[in-house]
Amino acid sequence: MTSDQFFNITTIAYFGAMILFISHIATRSKQVGLVATLVAFVGFVLHTVALALRWIESYQVLGEHGRAPLTNLYESVVFFAWTILLIYLLIDLKYKQRAVGAFVIPFAFISMIWAQWRLDSGIDPLVPALQSNWLTYHVITCFLGYAAFAVACGVSIMYLIKVGKEDKNNASDSPAGGMLAVLPSARVLDDINYKAIMIGFPLLSLGIITGAAWANYAWGTYWSWDPKETWSLIVWFIYAAFLHARFTRGWVGKKAAWLSIIGFAATVFCYLGVNLVLSGLHSYGG
Amino acid sequence: MSVSGEANLTAQKRDFTTALWDFFCSLKLTIALLIVLAVTSIIGTVIQQNQSQEQYLQTYSETTYRVLDAMQFFDMYHSWWFMALLGLFSLNLITCSIKRFPRVWKAVREPVLVPSDTLYRTFANFEEHVVALPQEQVRDRLAEFLRRNFAAPTVTPEGDRIHFFAQKAPYARFGVYVTHLSILIIFLGAIVGILGGYKGWVNILEGGGTIDKVMPRSGREPIPLGFTVRCESFSLSYYEGTNRPREYRSVLTVIDNGQEVVKNRPVIVNDPLTYKGITFYQSSYQPAGEGVFQFMVKDRQTGETLPVSARFEQRMALPGGGSFRVFNAREDPQFGILAQLEITTAAGERKFAQVAKGAPELDALRGGEQIFTLLDFKQRYFTGLQVAKDPGVWIVWVGCTLLVVGSMVAFFLSHRRIWVTLQPVGGKTGIKIGGSAHRNQPAFEIFFDEFKKNLKSEISS
Numbered sequence: 001m002t003s004d005q006f007f008n009i010t011t012i013a014y015f016g017a018m019i020l021f022i023s024h025i026a027t028r029s030k031q032v033g034l035v036a037t038l039v040a041f042v043g044f045v046l047h048t049v050a051l052a053l054r055w056i057e058s059y060q061v062l063g064e065h066g067r068a069p070l071t072n073l074y075e076s077v078v079f080f081a082w083t084i085l086l087i088y089l090l091i092d093l094k095y096k097q098r099a100v101g102a103f104v105i106p107f108a109f110i111s112m113i114w115a116q117w118r119l120d121s122g123i124d125p126l127v128p129a130l131q132s133n134w135l136t137y138h139v140i141t142c143f144l145g146y147a148a149f150a151v152a153c154g155v156s157i158m159y160l161i162k163v164g165k166e167d168k169n170n171a172s173d174s175p176a177g178g179m180l181a182v183l184p185s186a187r188v189l190d191d192i193n194y195k196a197i198m199i200g201f202p203l204l205s206l207g208i209i210t211g212a213a214w215a216n217y218a219w220g221t222y223w224s225w226d227p228k229e230t231w232s233l234i235v236w237f238i239y240a241a242f243l244h245a246r247f248t249r250g251w252v253g254k255k256a257a258w259l260s261i262i263g264f265a266a267t268v269f270c271y272l273g274v275n276l277v278l279s280g281l282h283s284y285g286g
Numbered sequence: 287m288s289v290s291g292e293a294n295l296t297a298q299k300r301d302f303t304t305a306l307w308d309f310f311c312s313l314k315l316t317i318a319l320l321i322v323l324a325v326t327s328i329i330g331t332v333i334q335q336n337q338s339q340e341q342y343l344q345t346y347s348e349t350t351y352r353v354l355d356a357m358q359f360f361d362m363y364h365s366w367w368f369m370a371l372l373g374l375f376s377l378n379l380i381t382c383s384i385k386r387f388p389r390v391w392k393a394v395r396e397p398v399l400v401p402s403d404t405l406y407r408t409f410a411n412f413e414e415h416v417v418a419l420p421q422e423q424v425r426d427r428l429a430e431f432l433r434r435n436f437a438a439p440t441v442t443p444e445g446d447r448i449h450f451f452a453q454k455a456p457y458a459r460f461g462v463y464v465t466h467l468s469i470l471i472i473f474l475g476a477i478v479g480i481l482g483g484y485k486g487w488v489n490i491l492e493g494g495g496t497i498d499k500v501m502p503r504s505g506r507e508p509i510p511l512g513f514t515v516r517c518e519s520f521s522l523s524y525y526e527g528t529n530r531p532r533e534y535r536s537v538l539t540v541i542d543n544g545q546e547v548v549k550n551r552p553v554i555v556n557d558p559l560t561y562k563g564i565t566f567y568q569s570s571y572q573p574a575g576e577g578v579f580q581f582m583v584k585d586r587q588t589g590e591t592l593p594v595s596a597r598f599e600q601r602m603a604l605p606g607g608g609s610f611r612v613f614n615a616r617e618d619p620q621f622g623i624l625a626q627l628e629i630t631t632a633a634g635e636r637k638f639a640q641v642a643k644g645a646p647e648l649d650a651l652r653g654g655e656q657i658f659t660l661l662d663f664k665q666r667y668f669t670g671l672q673v674a675k676d677p678g679v680w681i682v683w684v685g686c687t688l689l690v691v692g693s694m695v696a697f698f699l700s701h702r703r704i705w706v707t708l709q710p711v712g713g714k715t716g717i718k719i720g721g722s723a724h725r726n727q728p729a730f731e732i733f734f735d736e737f738k739k740n741l742k743s744e745i746s747s
Contacts, residue, residue: 220674
């Protein structure tokens, strides 16, 4: 089988997991939650196989110029989905809050379906600027960071739904019930949000630093205020603000959740918006 | 002015100074600055930076241009107001560290070895019980237990009581200060680079061209290098069968004091050459003058051959009358350089031929009076090199390393402390245990519960 076929099955698995996670919230059935997690895990394993296959295929297509599958928009989107699953499954292992899947897996599913339907999956050899080991370090650290922020964003959305509902219910003096009962408590969601950003922030810092080191090696400037660089710094500022907000009264809870969501929106813009809307050095589509 | 009035003024002054100090130390200022930096940074990604006035006037009206220019939006990352924001940010970092660091330093260097009952009462993790053993025996077992399960304790007797103090990862508290310091170090590195270095570029003609000065990116005066760089050759290659560039390669020689100190060093993208702190990066190329096509023209009847060199569009005479010129040429993925010729025969007839470097037999099939073979196409190039001297770059890397290490320590390690006090109660011993972690309380709670349980069973066994 080819990597393409594996990627397609992975996409279907993520779709299935997504539906199952939503059913888990709707039915409040623990078994459904467990099955959803298993399906997500199987998808992740297939995804890993697909990435490995694509790596091997690059050697079949390009001979000695084969390379890790991290070099163009298609490959980066597919890798992004993989990192989301990796971070999500690690957090699930620790917190076992199944409902979180319903808010995180969609990011991975949307990435996969977009890549499979819309993006060019051709395997091309690397242009001179990309022929560097820094490419691998830079891409891996950045995307692990992005993925942690995606998880934090999903959890923040849950937090706002949960708290919003509880605020309304408090007026009528009844605890949050119905579908939302399956959602973890606001305190747990807040904690996962913080933990995910704590994982993402040093990774983003590393991503920016490896990018700077690479730029210095290739062009002789570690920082040139290129739009991609600037946006990665904007993302860094937002999450730095989030981390400090934790210690300040009046900035916890809802405001922190909004900061996390805005942070991820900026992340997505840094990743895709800069290439699609703005122009600059970083025009390899990744 | 009355004496009390003066005192009042000084008090007011002190109030003002304190208020100002508190403002600079405050976390609210940090958050506000981070958000303002994030929002204002967007401007420079939307408005193209450092373009010429003409280019801006194509996008913006005269008035808009003046307003944006007055606000320094066209070079905003070096504008006074952005620098001021970064300065304020640094000040905030420094003052808040000065305010908080001494207390943390004291807590680590001079830990409380004799915990009071009041201190014990402040712990969320606390337990008290009595074991039916004499104090000396409990003391020895406890010291051993702490060493094995946590950290070697400091034992301090006080009257009939014995206090134990043990801690883990006290340096975890410094993580946040290392992170803050690292940002200042990065700024310092950037300033050193700006003051002591430069960025520039050179174009060197391949095949022996030399330079000993570089053009700085800002400023007009060329900067002398103190040595000479010679470009032996430049080449660009493509992936087989495609137009996708594979490599740009300059071969450079450095001559210092008449000596060839670096000889024939290939420089490609992502593999620069550094000599005496100055680094040369492969960055661009441009053709030097017109290229030359080298043909072999063979007379079909006599079999005589004649080499001819021609530039693009240059009409060349052929033996026995007639002429030809190259009117089209391109790089073909399969055949290499491919040229189209327009031939005027001695009789004045116009004919066309196609020749390619990778297909020498091509023109023989045409059946003309002459057979053209394209031997080569020689194009000389200037290689374009970025030149950078940055004495601050290693400082930046030190800062970056500290940033990552510091934030990891700050996020993932916690300073954990355990106090135990033994007090004789009749022939038995009363044990008081308290513990705290400077962060990640839930994890410490789990650890502490397990710790207490094991301690109880081991001491009394």
